[in-house]
Amino acid sequence: MSYPRECWYVAATIDEVGDDFLARRILGTPVVLYRLADGSIAALEDRCAHRPYPLSAGSRDGDCIICGYHGCTYDPDGTCVRVPSQDKPPLGARVRAFPVHVSGPFVWLWMGTPGSARLRPPAATPELASEGDWSSTGERRRVGAGFLLLHEHYLDLTNVFEMHAEMVPPGIEALPPPEEVEISEVSVSYARELPQAPLAPWESAVSGLDSAETFSRRETGTFVTPGLHRQTYTIGGADGPLLELVRLHGFTPETERTTHVFLQLAWRGTAVAADAGPRLAEVFHLMADRDSAVLETVQRCLDEDEAPRRYVNVKADRAAIRARRIVQSMIREEQGL
Template sequence: MNYPKECWYVAATSDEVGEGFTARRIVDRPVVLFRLSDGSIAALEDRCAHRPYPLSAGHREGDLVVCGYHGCTYDATGRCVRVPSQDNPPSGAQVRAFRVVERGPFVWVWTGTAGGERLRPPPSTPWLQGDGWSSVGERRDVAANLLLLHEHYLDLTNVFEMHPELVPPGIEALPPLEEVEVSEVSVSYTRELPKAPLAPWEAQVSGLDSAESYGRKETGAFVTPGLHKQTYTITGSDGPELELVRTHGFTPESSGATHVFLQISWRGTAVAPDAGTQLAAVFHEMANRDIAVLETMQRCLDEDTTPRRYFNVKADRAAVRARRILTSMVEDERGPHHP
């Protein structure tokens, strides 16, 4: 296990959860989500308490969940309220119910120690709730562990090799990280690029004059193990022209697989009418290439029969700190006597 369990993770997007069942594996736990008649969302362990059969393979009776094996029936708190073969359910028969917070477009779930969610709320994402922002998103399943994804997006110097068409003309290298801020549980960095003409994708999304040169500011943040945020601002002579935020909800399925909930958000004085379509296409293709590399690295790690020591470079400053935080969180959860 190479990820912390005591954390809020994105279980689904709001539009994924309706009257039917949404089954997902989260931190190696089977979870089933469904929307109740009052509009709220319930999340239960996706296993009947009677026999190891998925509740998501059953059906609903109003706000109750009926197992498709013997008909054992559960309410939204996980309590077994009916066993068809006898008058009353066994005392204490229940499945675990998980705390859920819906903060569109994300549905957050806590599968860690019961009650631990009271110590901290899910991270705030105001740019995903309006105030001039628009967003488009998608969900991907990546056969790579959580740490690889965080490290990948905390070092964008790979853009010249992996995504050269996205680089503004005339910029041949990213400037060194100007500022890396570290707390006990988060890492962020800031980088400013020299003025340069627009890359083709920037011109399409913004509608700005391609003959002009613009400044750019880029930031990245390991907010929590379950959330990664990057910003990209194109600045003209009068200030920001276009602000972009790429939000990743990273949710471990297992040690070698991660659910990725991607949201691209934008606002500004220079926004093309079809910005959403353009951005969705650009970042979908970018994600395709990123995923291919990440899954290849995971296969290499799985194939290595002896530990290897890889060197770090200056551009890894933020990624190395994020690794330390994640490693420390995992070790704290294991406890001092864990082997």
């Protein structure tokens, strides 16, 4: 197993889940999500308890799911309440129901030990709350790479000079080393200050600031949980922040080699262009396209290696290495090792 299960993961965005069934593989498990009459969301294992047939290929009877094979019917708790060919369902016939937590645009799913979900609430994402002065936009994609490769990629932004040169402010030829690196048993974060520099074209477009002036920047990155990565980017002026940008990635393993990515961008500030939303969405969509292509190539190379190969680490890998150790420690703990 290459991912921990005792963790909340994003299964969908709120606008994806409606009256129709949404089928998705999460942590190698088929899951079906759908909205109940009261507006809440149910999530069941997407397999009939009678025969291996997806419940998502069936139909609804109110809040219940009717299997499209033999008609076995399940309530939102996963209990089989009807078998057409007999008077009562077999004792104990049920499918697993997964705890669901909705926060902002994210639909979180708990697939760990039953009953433990309430002891570990999902990570907070205050920038995505409906109230407050933040605006946000997002997208979802599937990347053909293991989720740890994605975490490591976004914990080392030194690749920006090779992969996203147009994002770098003019005159900055190298990222300064992180000034702050905080490591705990469950999270890793870093922060760095960039020197004063003029605006890159994308910064000027989303802020409306004068591209001839120079500004400071502060950048941070955090491995929050195995299911969430958070980055911030702040353009500062003489009197404080002018534009704050937060990029949240929900990384959810589909399998050991594929990952659902739920990207949300949030922004606020005194310097925000009227069309900042679509401009940011376009810029970071193109970035994600390039990132995905590189990560899928890395995964393919790993799969093609005939024998495990040791790759060297550099100083910029410090946060990524620690995040990998945290994940490995969580997996060992779950396995009782």
